[in-house]
Amino acid sequence: MDISSMMSAQVAQLQQTVQMSILDQSLNLGAASAIKMLEDMPEQPVAAHPYKGQVIDVQV
Template identity: 55%
Template structure:
């Protein structure tokens, strides 16, 4: 009987942990989707004239 209770307790704990992980994953995905789109940084020298004479 006690082994069945221990098994049930472990099953419930695993179910609760899995639910918590799923909620955390959903929250993380929502946060990432809500982030503003990253702007492409202007290239430091592309399209510019650079004097490399020594």
């Protein structure tokens, strides 16, 4: 195996490693942003049950 093909293989491996590192950082940043956005959301009011706790008039 000549030096050129060895260098080419190493460069390809380095490119793959860099791409994976960038992808990992991007995913971590996206996850951190999503978590921050969810934490910053205002509290949602609790929805009342449609009939629980109310008097219902039923005639048979």
